[in-house]
Amino acid sequence: MTKANWNYPTAVRFGAGRIAELPEALKAAGIARPLLVTDAGLVNLPVTQNVLRLLKDAGIEAGLFADVKPNPVAANVEAGISALSAGGHDGVIAFGGGSGLDTGKVIAFMAGQTRPMWDFEDIGDWWTRADPKGILPIVAVPTTAGTGSEVGRAGVITDETTHTKKVIFHPLMMPRIVIADPELTVGMPKAITVGTGMDALAHCLEAYCAPGYHPLADGIAIEGIRLAMDNLPKVAANPNDIEARGHMMSAAAMGAAAFQKGLGGIHALSHPVGALYDTHHGMTNAVFMPYVLAVNHKAIETRIGRLAGYLGLPPTFKAFQHAILALRDRLDVPHTLKDFGVDDTRREEIADKAVVDPTAGGNPIELTRELALRIFDRAMTGRV
Numbered sequence: 001m002t003k004a005n006w007n008y009p010t011a012v013r014f015g016a017g018r019i020a021e022l023p024e025a026l027k028a029a030g031i032a033r034p035l036l037v038t039d040a041g042l043v044n045l046p047v048t049q050n051v052l053r054l055l056k057d058a059g060i061e062a063g064l065f066a067d068v069k070p071n072p073v074a075a076n077v078e079a080g081i082s083a084l085s086a087g088g089h090d091g092v093i094a095f096g097g098g099s100g101l102d103t104g105k106v107i108a109f110m111a112g113q114t115r116p117m118w119d120f121e122d123i124g125d126w127w128t129r130a131d132p133k134g135i136l137p138i139v140a141v142p143t144t145a146g147t148g149s150e151v152g153r154a155g156v157i158t159d160e161t162t163h164t165k166k167v168i169f170h171p172l173m174m175p176r177i178v179i180a181d182p183e184l185t186v187g188m189p190k191a192i193t194v195g196t197g198m199d200a201l202a203h204c205l206e207a208y209c210a211p212g213y214h215p216l217a218d219g220i221a222i223e224g225i226r227l228a229m230d231n232l233p234k235v236a237a238n239p240n241d242i243e244a245r246g247h248m249m250s251a252a253a254m255g256a257a258a259f260q261k262g263l264g265g266i267h268a269l270s271h272p273v274g275a276l277y278d279t280h281h282g283m284t285n286a287v288f289m290p291y292v293l294a295v296n297h298k299a300i301e302t303r304i305g306r307l308a309g310y311l312g313l314p315p316t317f318k319a320f321q322h323a324i325l326a327l328r329d330r331l332d333v334p335h336t337l338k339d340f341g342v343d344d345t346r347r348e349e350i351a352d353k354a355v356v357d358p359t360a361g362g363n364p365i366e367l368t369r370e371l372a373l374r375i376f377d378r379a380m381t382g383r384v
Contacts, residue, residue, distance in 0.1 A: 008216070009151035009257050012178040014250070016242055019051065019181040022093075022141065023058035029137045029176040031091030033061055035084050037104030038096040039068040047143055047184055048095065063087040065107075071165070071274055071281070072103045073158045074117060080107035091137040094175065097196060098147030098281065101140055102155035105173045108136040109155075122154060122169035122358055130170050140175035143184045145248035146196025146282050148203060148256025150178045158275050165271040167358050180253065182245040190236055191283070194331045197232040197248055199282030201225060202266050202289060203255025208307065209300045210262030210362040217261035222310055224254035229311065229327060236331055262362025265292040265354075269375060272353035277342050286333045287340050290324055291378040295371060299364035325384070336382040347376050
């Protein structure tokens with residue numbers, strides 16, 4: 001029998017209204033003076049201000065750091081560490097979508113480290129360079145249903161000197177407690193709801209297609225795919241559908257749990273496009289999705305056929321491919337990179353970055369430079 005190593009997530013408090021438990025969750029995590037880390041677009045919205053009021057009413061003196069870009073950069077982490085130190089904070093509330101969650105986790109991780117952040121990139125055993133005693137506890141509160149970073153052990157930060165997204169990893173970056181309250185996602189604009197939801201779908205789909213033996217990840221991934229495909233159109237049509245939003249929040253966490261098996265070409269190409277053009281990560285994944293599926297067709301045909309049958313479709317690759325295209329069309333996902341505002345002037349640079357992206361190794365077939373260029377060109381012209 002094949003041998004494999006498996007890791008699965010942390011304690012999750014799931015359900016509408018569970019945000020009320022944040023003060024108790026902080027206590028359970030050993031955090032008395034938290035720094036709430038979120039992004040600039042979220043800081044002044046009622047969802048954030050209500051949480052700060054909740055903490056104040058509970059007698060918790062929380063700091064606030066919101067100098068975080070939609071695609072976080074190293075300077076955001078450095079500024080957050082300074083705010084953490086200046087406020088004497090002993091833990092982090094990572095709050096928001098992927099940018100707030102990732103940045104909050106990396107700030108908590110880097111708080112007590114002496115080496116540069118890039119020394120902890122997810123390469124080999126680089127994570128062992130870290131001093132575990134310097135890592136502060138984290139409570140994660142997602143306000144989108146997409147990245148699943150709330151149950152992950154890494155954060156994606158852009159190196160602005162190279163325009164490259166890098167994954168910073170350590171097992172102790174896993175939040176100690178997650179509060180997954182779907183009511184917090186109600187105020188998202190439709191475009192963010194769709195983009196983050198397609199990100200969750202991409203995580204589940206690529207994890208399921210990645211080679212290797214991991215039936216736990218496969219099982220979680222296929223149910224995550226079903227939840228996303230069934231419920232994303234519902235929340236796009238009715239933002240107040242709490243049940244559907246809860247299912248999307250579950251799908252997001254499931255994607256992050258499953259993709260420890262691997263990701264693939266969708267993310268490998270999406271990362272450099274996002275870093276170079278500052279596009280929304282989840283929507284970039286959505287644009288690339290059918291083109292990566294198409295080039296991987298022969299390697300995943302049988303697997304996708306099983307998935308299609310589980311989803312109640314004819315058990316064929318073609319049926320699933322049509323379902324993905326129909327879903328994108330229903331949700332107004334741009335069909336091509338050109339429609340998305342991306343040009344082809346940096347296609348070769350994108351291909352070069354894609355093949356060395358840490359997610360490239362999970363593609364069902366080798367993601368060569370030639371293949372990356374072919375996918376990019378298809379995504380520019382719309383040739384599925």
